[in-house]
Amino acid sequence: MTDTSPAPPSPDEGWSRLHPLTPIARVGRLAPALVLLLVVSNVHSKAENGTAETDYLIAITLISAVYGYVHWMVTRWRLEGDTLRIETGLIRKDSRRLPLGRIQAVDIVRPFLARLLGVSELRIRLAGSGSTDGKLAYLSDAQAAELRLVLLAGHITTEAAVSSNTGLPMASVDTGRLLASVFLSLVTIIVIGTVAVLAVLDQFEPKTAAAVAGVLAVYLLSAAGVIWRRLSGQYAFIAVEAPEGVRIRRGLLQTISETVPYGRIQAVRQVEPLLWRPFGWCRLEVDVAGATSRNQRGEGTSVVRKAILPVGSQQDSWHLLARLLGAPDPERTAPPGRARLKAPLSFHFLSAGHDALHAVCVTGRINRATTWVPLEKTQSIRRVQGPLQRPLGLATVHVDVAGKRARAEFRDREIEEADRLVAELTVLSRSARQRDRTLPTAAGSDAAPSGWYPDPAGRHERRYWHEGRWTEHVANGGRRTSDASTPAP
Amino acid sequence: MRWAEAGTITIVLAALFGLALWAAAGPLAGLVSVAVTVALGVTSTWFLRRRFRAWRYQERHEDLIVARGVMVQRLSVVPYGRMQFVEVTAGPIERLFQLSTVKLHTAAAASDARIPGLEHAEAARLRDRLTELGESMAAGM
16 A cells, blocks of 8 residues: 555556545435435434434444445456456455456446436446446546446447447437326326325215225335336437447436447337327337357346337337338238137237348237337247137237247238248248358458358358358258359359 | 056046045045046046147258147247257156157247157257257357
8 A cells, every 4th residue: 555656567556446436425325215214213203202213324324434435445446458357345355357358238327426426337247147247336427438438349349439439319308208208108197097086085085085095005106116217217318329239328317328239139119008199109119138148058048128219209210210120111911800800909900011131010909019020030930829710710920039028920810821921931030040140252251261151152051161262061951061063252 | 658647647536536535425426536537537638649649840951840739729930040958858757658858948938849758769869969950050149
């Protein structure tokens, strides 16, 4: 702990500390709980002498402040070549190394008090895990932004990282529309309705009303919490285009910035709730694969659903969609009229279609949901025929993508059409998948690494590319053969 | 096979119910309960048999097809490249009959490719072949 720098570079060099205001910001996280305690203790103190509770509060605050200070003292971080190392802990030492190459996302989070103090928290997620792997709370705003760029530069080019600071704004939500959209949601309607009913009941039967209100209080409070979270979570929403994906910034008390990488989008869903339809509003959600690496086989694949536009016009939504999936607009057809017998309610909007790259379907009655699925992400294709569908000669075709909920459904199609769809979609998703892989025949072909690529001659499934030319080795269905007539490189 | 499984359970259950009711309410109730249980067993065996017969799979060049179901007919097409891992399980009764179940996992929770009641050798062959194909065709997300 000497301030004079020693002549030989010690191994302890290069360590940085968190922002000195960290302990205060940390205590700030306890603030809501403390205020609640204060209120409760004040209510109690009318009956008893309330000084004891206030003393407890001060004690709690002091203890957490001391804890925060000690935590700040023992926490340090530094960049070691291509890893970020974070060390923390007084009693139980915790030292983490986060390889920059595996960093999946770096989110900047600013809770309310932190924002007042001008500090932010950096959350680092690695590929192969769904949760936060590294946390630096708190850094100064400028430092956080700078470190974020440095961390992201580890796996995308530096140029891209620098330019990503400024991007084209793609969509934003103004406060008025957000308020209106939340007001017009089902939860709000239920809460208001319940309160109104209770108010009326109170006029006639005050006792019953009080009892019912007591029972419902918990639900009403939690519903109010949901409404509040929606409002504060999506406040000042803005989506910005960046080279690696769409960057989202949102939040009222706590600012969250996150990135949706283009390549990981499994499905895009546009939802139009009943109450929003008169205004032509919709919500756009994406299913993003979080944890995926080739080496890690297993059910560690987590797919997160994120709102990429909490509320917006059809135009905004279409604009975003065009950027995400390249304006997929396959022709949609409705199922045959007899499907009404099987699905009397949802039949109204039911339609589906596909082109060479995407499948799209519309489902739902109260909430009309349109789902787009890029065929290259197809995990499996299923045809299901239930006992109600069979006498009607109908069947449903599902195109599954990674995740629990994401899929496109060709619901209640003619049986022949369903069979044809299964065959067609299988072939199309196979070719979409292969197109996804880089073709060496594109620019900079000689630099392409040796390996198996789709046969440019089209006679076989794959052909081996070696040292700037095609070889006679070909493969079909995993079986290797040779075909001497090699195509020109 | 599968119905042997159901058959065993039926006989055990019939015996249990029969004895219990015989002791509790006399021989007539015991006999009736045995008859009812056996009838139920026979029907469920019939259902199981149909279900089992409807279960078929086909290995194609690039994908595996599994079809199953009598009431709800399902057909899944799973490309080998999308396979994450292959699981081979054998429950106690399956083991009794030298059988095992092969299950193909993809990143999608809904893909439903399970093939039960395979003989050990066939299950091992399928597992190895699927793994091999999956590796040679593995595609990223």
